[in-house]
Amino acid sequence: MPIAVEIPKEKWTGRIREITLGATADEGGTRKKTVTVGGESTLPFLTFEGEIPNPPVVALEIQDRYPDDWSTVLKDAWGDVLNDPAAWATRAEEYGADIIALKLQSAHTEGDNTDAAHAVDTVKSVLAATGLPLIVYGPGQPEKDNEVLVAVAEATTGERIALGNCEDKNYRTIVAAALANNHLVIAKSPIDVNLAKQLNILISDMRLELDRILMDPTTGALGYGLEYVYSVMERLRIAGLTGDKMTQQPMICTVGEEAWRTKESKVNEGVPTAWGDWERRSKNWEALTATTLLQSGADIVVLRHPESVARVKETVASLLAQ
């Protein structure tokens, strides 16, 4: 006798905000295409009870100086373009990235300490080299971030670049620059639901529209804090779907940076043979960090290895293919 099975469905009342990165000539920018993320009214990939109008996307990270500290696996995969951010951006586009995430590493005060004018030149050359929308990160030092990002924002008015990172320490300056020049911001908070929400509130209090705020709940790599991030993201996503307006921002995860920092990805000497082949292992490290965070609600994953792009995009496609 057949047994009746009634599938329990969630009736979410909230929806994640849609955010568009980049602007075409018609819209006041120079991008050949724009990328829209968010808009979900269901948990990741569960299209049987809600909509996912915009599948998660992949950004490739590039830097404005040769990344000496990167794993050899990465350096070998990219080759010469690592010396030239514009060439690097073009190559990243060829590999299928949806977005270019440029980190202005050379501005770091303990490194080359390049100035705002240099940052502007770099960003302009990258804009010229690719038609994709841009994310631009400062060197990760609040004061220096302010200095270079403000200059970049002013020099690229209308491009809808996502400026990162806005943290509780320095969000004001960057938000003001985004507001004045039609850009977006990335609000980054340390793996905590309330802090993420709080920062979104502070930023929107400055009158930046919520559809111009991406949130970065902080990423931890596989084996190095992934589980905390995974759960905080699930909680944020559930809060958003339950109707909490201040947690409905699409989420971005800096997967490549974290995954390629781990010992597993960085070294091959003196490690247990049980870790397996270095190159395959480190590529799996990045891919698994990315795909696991996609399960907890990531809308943008920022990757480093060129091959990860196709792999993660195929995963997204197969997770949506009915």
Place this chain on the structure above:
Amino acid sequence: MGLSGLQIYKLLPKTNCKECGFPTCLAFGMKLAAKQVELSACPYVSEEAKAQLAAASVPPIRLVTIGTGDKKVEVGNETVLFRHEKTFFHQPGLFVRLKDTLALPEFEAAVEQVRDYSVERVGILLGVDGIAIENASGDAATFAKYVAAARAKMEQPFVLIASDATAMDRALEQTDGSAPLIYAATADNWKEMADLATKHKAPLAVRADGDLSALAELAEQVKSAGVENIVLDPGARKPHDTLVVLTQLRRLALKSNFRPLGYPIVTFPGEDFESEEDEVVLAAQHIAKYAGVIVLNHFDPAAIYPLLALRQNIFTDPQKPIQVSPGLYEVNNPTPDSPLLVTTNFSLTYFSVAGEVEGSGKPSWLLIADAEGMSVLTGWAAGKFDAEKIAKSVKQFDVLGKISHKKIVIPGLVSVISGELEEELPGWDILVGPREAIDIPTYLKTWN
């Protein structure tokens, strides 16, 4: 699903006689709901109430054991959909599939490889749980021979894959009552397979493709034939389909308390994919979202190790980081003039650092401060690993009773505390070490 205190109260005698040691039946019911007392403490509870309470306390997803002895694998008995709601309890068993069409020596070598695979992470040994042997030859005698050969080599549990009941029976004869998972009972063969499961006291997988009501019916049928240890295969193989059906099954069990499908689930992430790269990504998805048993087609340490790390992550209790005991640890037999390094008692941090110090070969002292299980920066940001705490640990663990110098290496990530630490530890040299543990061996070479 567990009953509330009030629901339990309705089943109690409601006489408030206090013999259970609680002032009222309601108070006792509350304690029962919180699982802080045993029902037997009340001498007056009726048989009928006992039966009802027992039925209600059956876990919504049955705990199923595959294999016997030390290496057995327990799966199921999960209570939440999201790990932040409580925790996930039973990590999925990882099995590697081997076919009986391989040349026997090759097969045996593969068995040994899986058996011997072991890797340490945060002080815990991780490995593959067992093998799945498939009757790809279609021949019963060959299958039995390969199963016997594997049994002779390993104690880890098996999954036996065959559709023919006779072949399954002969293979089961070779497993010494070690309760392998029988895969699978289908609409065509469930009677025979259920008999085998009973005869060999082994758990049984049931498979019905694409139709949960057929799957539920099949599970009920084998249950009524006396099999209780059931594992489900809803037949989905593609990423979207498995995510959806595994989520639906978990919800049916936990939210709808739907008994006919309250069992762990087996998945085959490599079955729809030729490529190992796709398999590992899908296996990772199944670890996060709801598999009980995962049968892999490939065995590559470069994929197994990340999967084991992921499984460990997802199945860590979110309320309790894995920790080590604070104290002064000896690495490589230090003497009083050996270097002293300090870090936190978060297992991940401790093992990252201890592993590098050990690997450097340099005799050293490792001071582990009680940072309540937090990493260096988390601990610092939370005020659990600061100058004061480090200074306190130096005294608490009598560091100066064991070492003859006053130099302490702090993690590079907290270089900012060196000034404060100089104040807390007057007369000490505060040395700032590298930011990443992997650079410790090089650093220690220059230490003097």
